[in-house]
Amino acid sequence: MPTMTLLQAISDALRYEMRRDERVFLLGEDIAEFGGAFKVTKGFVEEFGKQRVINTPISEAAIIGGAIGAALNGLIPVAEMQFMDFITNGFNQLVNVAATTAYRWGLPVPIVVRGPVGGGMSAGPFHSRSAEAWFAHTPGLKVVFPAFPADAKGLLIAAIRDPNPVLFFEHKGLYRKIREDVPEGEHVVPLGTARIVRPGADLSIIAYGRMVHIALEVAARLEDEGASVEVVDIRTLVPFDEATVFDSVKRTNRVVITHEATLTAGFGAEIAARIADKAFEYLDAPIRRVAAFDAPVPMAPPLEQAMLPSAEKLLDTCRQVLEY
Amino acid sequence: MPTMTLLQAISDALRYEMRRDERVFLLGEDIAEFGGAFKVTKGFVEEFGKQRVINTPISEAAIIGGAIGAALNGLIPVAEMQFMDFITNGFNQLVNVAATTAYRWGLPVPIVVRGPVGGGMSAGPFHSRSAEAWFAHTPGLKVVFPAFPADAKGLLIAAIRDPNPVLFFEHKGLYRKIREDVPEGEHVVPLGTARIVRPGADLSIIAYGRMVHIALEVAARLEDEGASVEVVDIRTLVPFDEATVFDSVKRTNRVVITHEATLTAGFGAEIAARIADKAFEYLDAPIRRVAAFDAPVPMAPPLEQAMLPSAEKLLDTCRQVLEY
Amino acid sequence: MADVVATAEIPEIVPTSLLNDQQRVALLRWMLHARIFDEVTIRLYRQGKMFGSVFAQIGHEAISVGSAAVLQPEDAIFPMHRDLGAHFVRGVPLRTIALNHLARQGSMMRGTDGTGHYADPQRKLYGNISHLGAMIPVAVGYALAAQLKGEPIVVLNYIGEGGAQTGEFHEGLNFAAVRKAPFVLIIENNQYAYSTPTTEEYACKKLSDRAIGYGIPGETIDGTDVERVYEATFYAVERARNGEGPSLIEAICMRMRGHAEHDNASYVPRELLEYWKKRDPLLRYQRFLIDNGILSEAEIQQMRREIEAETVRVLDDVLQLPFPPAEEAFKNVFL
Amino acid sequence: MADVVATAEIPEIVPTSLLNDQQRVALLRWMLHARIFDEVTIRLYRQGKMFGSVFAQIGHEAISVGSAAVLQPEDAIFPMHRDLGAHFVRGVPLRTIALNHLARQGSMMRGTDGTGHYADPQRKLYGNISHLGAMIPVAVGYALAAQLKGEPIVVLNYIGEGGAQTGEFHEGLNFAAVRKAPFVLIIENNQYAYSTPTTEEYACKKLSDRAIGYGIPGETIDGTDVERVYEATFYAVERARNGEGPSLIEAICMRMRGHAEHDNASYVPRELLEYWKKRDPLLRYQRFLIDNGILSEAEIQQMRREIEAETVRVLDDVLQLPFPPAEEAFKNVFL
Numbered sequence A, B: 001m002p003t004m005t006l007l008q009a010i011s012d013a014l015r016y017e018m019r020r021d022e023r024v025f026l027l028g029e030d031i032a033e034f035g036g037a038f039k040v041t042k043g044f045v046e047e048f049g050k051q052r053v054i055n056t057p058i059s060e061a062a063i064i065g066g067a068i069g070a071a072l073n074g075l076i077p078v079a080e081m082q083f084m085d086f087i088t089n090g091f092n093q094l095v096n097v098a099a100t101t102a103y104r105w106g107l108p109v110p111i112v113v114r115g116p117v118g119g120g121m122s123a124g125p126f127h128s129r130s131a132e133a134w135f136a137h138t139p140g141l142k143v144v145f146p147a148f149p150a151d152a153k154g155l156l157i158a159a160i161r162d163p164n165p166v167l168f169f170e171h172k173g174l175y176r177k178i179r180e181d182v183p184e185g186e187h188v189v190p191l192g193t194a195r196i197v198r199p200g201a202d203l204s205i206i207a208y209g210r211m212v213h214i215a216l217e218v219a220a221r222l223e224d225e226g227a228s229v230e231v232v233d234i235r236t237l238v239p240f241d242e243a244t245v246f247d248s249v250k251r252t253n254r255v256v257i258t259h260e261a262t263l264t265a266g267f268g269a270e271i272a273a274r275i276a277d278k279a280f281e282y283l284d285a286p287i288r289r290v291a292a293f294d295a296p297v298p299m300a301p302p303l304e305q306a307m308l309p310s311a312e313k314l315l316d317t318c319r320q321v322l323e324y
Numbered sequence C, D: 001m002a003d004v005v006a007t008a009e010i011p012e013i014v015p016t017s018l019l020n021d022q023q024r025v026a027l028l029r030w031m032l033h034a035r036i037f038d039e040v041t042i043r044l045y046r047q048g049k050m051f052g053s054v055f056a057q058i059g060h061e062a063i064s065v066g067s068a069a070v071l072q073p074e075d076a077i078f079p080m081h082r083d084l085g086a087h088f089v090r091g092v093p094l095r096t097i098a099l100n101h102l103a104r105q106g107s108m109m110r111g112t113d114g115t116g117h118y119a120d121p122q123r124k125l126y127g128n129i130s131h132l133g134a135m136i137p138v139a140v141g142y143a144l145a146a147q148l149k150g151e152p153i154v155v156l157n158y159i160g161e162g163g164a165q166t167g168e169f170h171e172g173l174n175f176a177a178v179r180k181a182p183f184v185l186i187i188e189n190n191q192y193a194y195s196t197p198t199t200e201e202y203a204c205k206k207l208s209d210r211a212i213g214y215g216i217p218g219e220t221i222d223g224t225d226v227e228r229v230y231e232a233t234f235y236a237v238e239r240a241r242n243g244e245g246p247s248l249i250e251a252i253c254m255r256m257r258g259h260a261e262h263d264n265a266s267y268v269p270r271e272l273l274e275y276w277k278k279r280d281p282l283l284r285y286q287r288f289l290i291d292n293g294i295l296s297e298a299e300i301q302q303m304r305r306e307i308e309a310e311t312v313r314v315l316d317d318v319l320q321l322p323f324p325p326a327e328e329a330f331k332n333v334f335l
């Protein structure tokens, strides 16, 4: 199995699907000759031509709306947002057109809207937002947020084959940082399946995206302190794998939920609420969340580090919950 | 004190503020001579002129962006969305411009974006959405959702005087249905203050908007069954009055949260998560939520009634929690 | 506006050589269908028997019918909310239209939505959503896909002059122009967006002048002359089919009713309505057909009676039907 | 494009009678400030000493400087991301610019944001956000408020030709036109949006033709001729101040560097850059001033040295400063 970065795994998934199914095509800003701002589609235009790797004007509503229309006409578009922050300009297309078409028309809208998200690189308030909760609160959209290269490949392939609109969030801080063996060729990770990335007995950390890696780091440190911490990577927010999460909580009886998005009304609240409802009697401690402070993502490193959730904050919170 | 409907109270607040402060002006579609789709601004153009009651093109981004710019230039704009559903077309202006200006520039953006929301009148998926959670998850925006005429007036006046961008949700099903005495003239309800609209000892229902009225109905029915149910109307989602909610839960030890918005990642999840964290030890039962089924709001009455949260569902859930 | 118009002439129907008499009769039939559907639903609305809003398209018939009639069955159509005529042209059965409008059991939308919001993929008809402008990028994407697949189809899409002020109008049309997509957009300029007159919607003389800024052909035509609409659409469609890219057509007409039937449109000056009443697209076309010996007054009346009887019967029938059952609410959020 | 351009002529500076020699010297000074700021930050970027991106505006100086110079202090300006020249024209001190660009302690944005995103309300300068097009409706709203208050100010706003394809461009400009807001929008057409050439961004000949569709004046000008920019802006601003409404100006130039300094712009044909190098707005204006005896070569070199020394000193200084403290992150989410 070749070793790939998260970014390479995403490119690999796109290339694999485009080779396999000629209905799959790409559209987005600067994705053709230039290969996209992060080079996810580097070399694609050479292999697939300008008909299947389409540079668009700076028009996110046209990109997403165009993808929807192409899907209605039998193609399988994968739209890139240069940064996921810009999805706000195509928001209406996603929440009102894409999200309601299956329900109203019974017609598939097999689009994927993917792109980089997240903070930690001093990119400021307009290039760092984690916006997944807006979409998790919009019935009709699936929401995927991988943490590992192999999962990213398998989930992206599943997303492309899914008949529903899927939002696919790629943490740009992981793009070139995380590297692992990734199966060549066919590799599908079904949407809606969480994964226990580290088993443990005393506490469950429920995480996704970049925070999975921080959770693993924290779990390792807590092991030195004698605590056995389980880390669950939910991988997809919608559909949400309740069984794996509840099962973990039922075994550990303590839970900390973490994401990089801001705290209030973030997806962590949904996870907490479900546990507080359906796994209530298994809880030996309050459910705690570790998330970003409720603010835009600031640019200067000291501010950004303070605003984003950190290993320290997660560690601290886990200790509190373990000691409760 | 005059008796007013929710709609009249909102008009009254707007009129009062426009008379008091000539910086206040209105913009939106069809709000001038026509008085708006729901007639909230009927008669306003006659009193305040076309300079302060501005009909706009069908351009929600221009309406909201225009309001932001006018606010930067010293005015206090109140923008009407003909239906709050259309806010998706001005979403970028709200979440990226309005929400970040205080943080980045230290400058006030005293805008209010208000309009009708909610289902129950067979208005279909594009005229019925409850979208408040998107904005509650966007730091820098305040979110208000009144249930009663007097509160609506007092909260709208507070929203207009607030230096921050405020989203003001008006349930159209309450516009002409709810009527009560409303203080004449000056009447301010501070943002961030919940209100116990019915005291009780055995269970707290935490609600806002239309669901407050359903909660009251359910509380009355449960009283007949011998249960004493408290109903807390949170009134504003952001800022959120933790103290009043926690205090209620600490007294009753049982809680049901309800809103008309769809369940997953709705604001009820945030309320549940906070309780499961900070009032955990007071809980004698799981935290339950009663919200809409995760779907677009369908049009035909049987579907819509099934999809929206109902008194029956709330009653059922309350009984379960009481019996737990 | 009102002054200009009061003294304005009523233009003659400009016959096009592209149509034969049989086609002309078909155009009239579709226009009658649209008009009568409105008349009947307005009546039902007044009687409190309707469900949902009635967005009458009286005054618009020549646009939706004259343009949709140009299309081949493989072509796709994305109508706006006053394009019932196009639904008839595409061959959607009256009963299907009624079932969807009234959200009854048997509707393709299963009660999830109503009015003309449905899609009939067999007939390549994709309804609008309420959010004005939203379907423009979608229709463009549909056209783009045809282009990528090498299918020589054309996509016809409509928008009100009010909806032409949305950002999605701009992004969609520009994208179509850049990609030379086989796309034709018709702006139905009916003088009002709800209560708002055109003077408060835009400041240019002709909305077709927007085409210049996209590098595509634009034309403003009489939207009450079905022959003129047919001809203008014909050349735009031909151009699109030949790979020469999109066109923009502004068709001028008048919304003869309120925005929907709850609205008495008291904000519309009397004279304006008086004038446009004389320009009624249906009556003028009837006169044209009679004057040219294509149909007799009696034949038209007969046609009218048949269509009316059918419309009343179908609507009455459909109104008897139950709404779809509650369980439908829980299906198909995802496929 | 590359072919057309290779053989194209280098236009002469067209002197405007609106400027006197003292003003001309000021224009040059501001252009030098902008150019040198870029040169120094590019150097720092290469040395790994910069913070954040460097969006050089080399090739754009005549636009931001020539247009901003027209404004009165009460007028407001909403620049885009290559309008550093305008910041200098407005009198923002170099140190303030540097503090904000580098997000250092003492920056008006307290480290929450960087580059030219700051606002200086005293100088009526409101920076852009990253989302292209977003500030157009905002600038229009600012102009609208002035109109409502009866203040005779004008709002000058800029957008790239790429940003002109956003929905907010359309909604904002149309709203301004309808309200006859005192608003001037300059499209800085520098041939590329990141890697995307204009042919993949829009299909019209001149973006100023979009003005027709809004019913406002539009003009395409040489954006490398600071006198021409001044003149075109002057009349547009005068018009706006007289209550005659907005104007659209397309100023043609070339982005002489990558999108930002991380980008080597290898996608730009060599000949294109060769050609535009000869059309350098700064060098040509220097030559014009020398040829017309307004400044000597030596005086210009002296000016250059002074500005360079100051720029280097200020940037070095500011780079020594710490970032604002972490606590700032928790302030001012709400006021």
Ligand SMILES: Cc1ncc(C[n+]2csc(CCOP(=O)(O)OP(=O)(O)O)c2C)c(N)n1
Pocket (backbone or CB within 6 Å): B029, B058, B059, B060, B082, B086, B089, C082, C130, C131, C132, C133, C159, C160, C161, C162, C163, C164, C166, C188, C190, C192, C193, C194, C255, C259
């Ligand atoms: C984006 C959006 N904003 C507001 C509305 C509310 N609305 C529905 S129809 C309408 C007027 C439409 O005018 P126009 O596009 O000219 O079409 P017409 O009804 O005149 O045929 C408005 C404002 C909407 N549907 N969508």
Ligand SMILES: Cc1ncc(C[n+]2csc(CCOP(=O)(O)OP(=O)(O)O)c2C)c(N)n1
Pocket (backbone or CB within 6 Å): A029, A058, A059, A060, A082, A086, A089, D082, D130, D131, D132, D133, D159, D160, D161, D162, D163, D164, D166, D188, D190, D192, D193, D194, D255, D259
């Ligand atoms: C709405 C939006 N989409 C995408 C981007 C990413 N982006 C940043 S700059 C840029 C190119 C801008 O081109 P143009 O407007 O011509 O300005 P230039 O950089 O050429 O001066 C893009 C695509 C963005 N900032 N905003």
Ligand SMILES: [Mg+2]
Pocket (backbone or CB within 6 Å): C160, C161, C162, C188, C189, C190, C191, C192, C193, C194
């Ligand atoms: Mg109209």
Ligand SMILES: [Mg+2]
Pocket (backbone or CB within 6 Å): D160, D161, D162, D188, D189, D190, D191, D192, D193, D194
């Ligand atoms: Mg450019």
